[in-house]
Amino acid sequence: MASTDTPGQGTGHEQPVLRADAARNRERIVSAACAVFSQRGLEVAMEDIAREAGVGVATLYRRFPTREALIADAFEHKMTAHADAVADALEDPDPWRGFCGYLERVCAMQAADRGFASVLTLTFPAAKGFEAQRDRAYRGFVELIQRAKNAGRLRADFVAEDLAILLMANAGVVEGTGEAAPETWKRLLGYMIQSFATPAPQPLPDPPSPTLMHRALLRLRPGPRKGCPPRR
Amino acid sequence: MASTDTPGQGTGHEQPVLRADAARNRERIVSAACAVFSQRGLEVAMEDIAREAGVGVATLYRRFPTREALIADAFEHKMTAHADAVADALEDPDPWRGFCGYLERVCAMQAADRGFASVLTLTFPAAKGFEAQRDRAYRGFVELIQRAKNAGRLRADFVAEDLAILLMANAGVVEGTGEAAPETWKRLLGYMIQSFATPAPQPLPDPPSPTLMHRALLRLRPGPRKGCPPRR
DNA sequence: GGGTAAGCGGAAGAATTCTTCCGCTTGTAC
DNA sequence: GTACAAGCGGAAGAATTCTTCCGCTTACCC
Numbered sequence: 001m002a003s004t005d006t007p008g009q010g011t012g013h014e015q016p017v018l019r020a021d022a023a024r025n026r027e028r029i030v031s032a033a034c035a036v037f038s039q040r041g042l043e044v045a046m047e048d049i050a051r052e053a054g055v056g057v058a059t060l061y062r063r064f065p066t067r068e069a070l071i072a073d074a075f076e077h078k079m080t081a082h083a084d085a086v087a088d089a090l091e092d093p094d095p096w097r098g099f100c101g102y103l104e105r106v107c108a109m110q111a112a113d114r115g116f117a118s119v120l121t122l123t124f125p126a127a128k129g130f131e132a133q134r135d136r137a138y139r140g141f142v143e144l145i146q147r148a149k150n151a152g153r154l155r156a157d158f159v160a161e162d163l164a165i166l167l168m169a170n171a172g173v174v175e176g177t178g179e180a181a182p183e184t185w186k187r188l189l190g191y192m193i194q195s196f197a198t199p200a201p202q203p204l205p206d207p208p209s210p211t212l213m214h215r216a217l218l219r220l221r222p223g224p225r226k227g228c229p230p231r232r
Numbered sequence: 233m234a235s236t237d238t239p240g241q242g243t244g245h246e247q248p249v250l251r252a253d254a255a256r257n258r259e260r261i262v263s264a265a266c267a268v269f270s271q272r273g274l275e276v277a278m279e280d281i282a283r284e285a286g287v288g289v290a291t292l293y294r295r296f297p298t299r300e301a302l303i304a305d306a307f308e309h310k311m312t313a314h315a316d317a318v319a320d321a322l323e324d325p326d327p328w329r330g331f332c333g334y335l336e337r338v339c340a341m342q343a344a345d346r347g348f349a350s351v352l353t354l355t356f357p358a359a360k361g362f363e364a365q366r367d368r369a370y371r372g373f374v375e376l377i378q379r380a381k382n383a384g385r386l387r388a389d390f391v392a393e394d395l396a397i398l399l400m401a402n403a404g405v406v407e408g409t410g411e412a413a414p415e416t417w418k419r420l421l422g423y424m425i426q427s428f429a430t431p432a433p434q435p436l437p438d439p440p441s442p443t444l445m446h447r448a449l450l451r452l453r454p455g456p457r458k459g460c461p462p463r464r
Numbered sequence: 465g466g467g468t469a470a471g472c473g474g475a476a477g478a479a480t481t482c483t484t485c486c487g488c489t490t491g492t493a494c
Numbered sequence: 495g496t497a498c499a500a501g502c503g504g505a506a507g508a509a510t511t512c513t514t515c516c517g518c519t520t521a522c523c524c
Contacts, residue, residue, distance in 0.1 A: 018500090018501095019490090019491055019492075019499095019500055019501065020491070020492090021490075021491065021500095021501070021502090022491090022500075022501060022502090025501085025502085045480080045481055045482085046481080046482070046483090047480095047481075047482090050503095055502080055503080056502060056503035056504060057482090057483080057503080057504080058483090058484080058485085058501095058502070058503060058504075059501075059502060059503070061482090061483065061484080062501075062502085065483095121408050162419070162423075164408075165405055165416060165419060165420050168404045168405045168407070168408035168409065169401035169402070169404050169405050169420055170401070170404070171404045171408065172400045172401050172402070172403045172404020172405065172407065172408075173397055173400045173401050173404065175400070175404065176353050176396075176400035176403065176404075176448060177400065177440065177445075177448040178448060178451060180444055180445075180447040180448035180450075180451065181440035181444040181445055181447070181448045183437070183438075183440065184397060184439070184440045184445075184448075186437035187394070187397060187436055187437045187438070187439050187440075188397050188401055189437075190434075190436040190437045191394075191423075191424055191427040191428070191436065192423055192424070192427070194427040194432075194433050194434055194436075195423040195424070195426040195427035196423070197433065200426075201426050201429065202422075202426055204419055204422040204423065204426075205415070205418035205419045205421075205422045206415075206419070207416070207419050208409065208413035208415065208416045208419075212412055212413040213409075213412075213413055213416075215412040215413070216408060216409040216410060216412035216413045216416075218412075219410060219412065250470090250471095251469095251470060251471065251520090251521055251522075252521065252522085253470095253471070253472090253520075253521065254470075254471060254472090254521090257471085257472085277510080277511055277512085278511075278512070278513090279510095279511075279512090282473095287472080287473080288472060288473035288474060289473080289474080289512090289513085290471095290472070290473060290474075290513090290514080290515085291471075291472060291473070293512090293513065293514080294471075294472085297513095
């Protein structure tokens with residue numbers, strides 16, 4: 001985690017400079033959002049976050065005019081940790097072990113944080129610092145792919161978009177199994193890793209082009225925030 | 233589609249017997265729900281379904297007191313088609329081809345129908361006819377597994393719960409890629425099938441027990457669940 | 465045809481959630 | 495200490511959606 005001492009920064013939007021109490025509240029909001037998103041997903045009511053942070057809703061809206069802005073700030077440090085995981089994987093002298101280790105870590109992060117699972121499959125064009133970490137992770141991952149292929153351990157037709165597919169698939173499993181069967185994702189990953197490895201038994205259907213996949217990641221807001229609980 | 237001529241039936245709850253106009257409206261509602269769920273997912277507003285059906289909301293609620301009841305009726309024929317797909321697969325003289333063909337069909341059904349993708353990973357204990365089809369499919373699938381294993385084509389440690397994992401994973405991909413990259417699910421399935429095939433390169437993490445998986449499927453309400461008791 | 469109960473649709477009330485507004489409080493500079 | 499702008503919280507208005515209620519209509523039986 002980088003320095004978060006200076007008051008008015010986060011994504012890189014330099015707020016004029018916050019008053020001390022305001023900066024304190026801002027931090028509380030970010031950390032409350034982090035906790036609540038993690039536990040209950042990205043679609044919690046703004047008021048719940050404000051309550052958790054111990055501030056009024058207006059204070060929350062004053063700092064984060066949109067939910068996206070809040071999400072971007074709340075998950076920036078996890079995006080950094082994620083990009084660090086890629087960097088760590090590149091350190092591994094064994095490229096294949098690095099590759100698999102990274103996949104394990106990112107999927108585990110999804111399983112541990114419901115909000116992060118969604119965030120990983122979304123793109124926020126407006127959030128500079130946030131997207132910068134995504135880009136760093138992406139570049140590292142491309143490198144990781146190349147090394148694993150060179151080592152002869154990763155099948156040649158694996159592409160970077162396959163990571164997005166895995167993340168979406170894993171998000172589905174994590175969402176579907178929830179607390180009822182929280183280890184299930186490991187089995188999915190086990191299957192996927194085995195089919196990523198050489199020798200590749202069969203050719204695969206084409207992956208989506210980078211452009212298509214990027215467009216898919218762009219879909220803002222995951223589930224239409226409609227249905228209030230059709231309870232009972 | 234089976235015979236739907238007799239008025240007051242659907243799930244098997246024998247309504248006393250509906251008046252002709254009521255039976256007509258009921259059918260319209262079911263078919264509107266089917267269309268709308270397919271296109272926009274299970275969480276559309278009840279009013280939207282009523283409008284699509286050309287009836288008032290009260291008429292909808294009179295026939296289907298809960299959303300679950302409507303979902304169960306709306307998807308019963310697709311659940312039947314799904315179970316039929318399993319039966320078809322069992323007809324195939326080549327067990328492995330039957331197995332793969334079934335997976336392809338069920339994943340394609342998920343990709344073609346947003347509501348059905350969710351429904352397949354849910355259980356509605358109250359909906360008799362609906363769950364009967366699920367059970368039929370399940371029994372057939374277990375048989376399909378056994379035959380494919382006997383033929384030496386399916387890895388020995390494959391279990392029925394792995395189908396649920398695949399369906400959840402595929403639901404995640406379909407949801408994540410949406411219309412932006414609608415063929416992506418084929419690549420996920422390609423990977424998965426290759427790792428299902430023998431020879432199994434490596435042991436896998438344990439699957440969830442049938443009990444755990446069943447509990448996971450029981451989670452009513454798809455989508456972003458909130459805390460049942462929204463504690464504060 | 466006529467009586468009757470089943471059926472109908474839209475309005476209305478309740479519950480959420482989003483977002484803004486406004487008067488009061490408080491940190492900070494001097 | 496004082497002035498004042500920044501900041502604050504809760505209320506309030508708007509928008510959805512859920513679910514029930516009620517007076518009017520109509521299919522069905524005789």
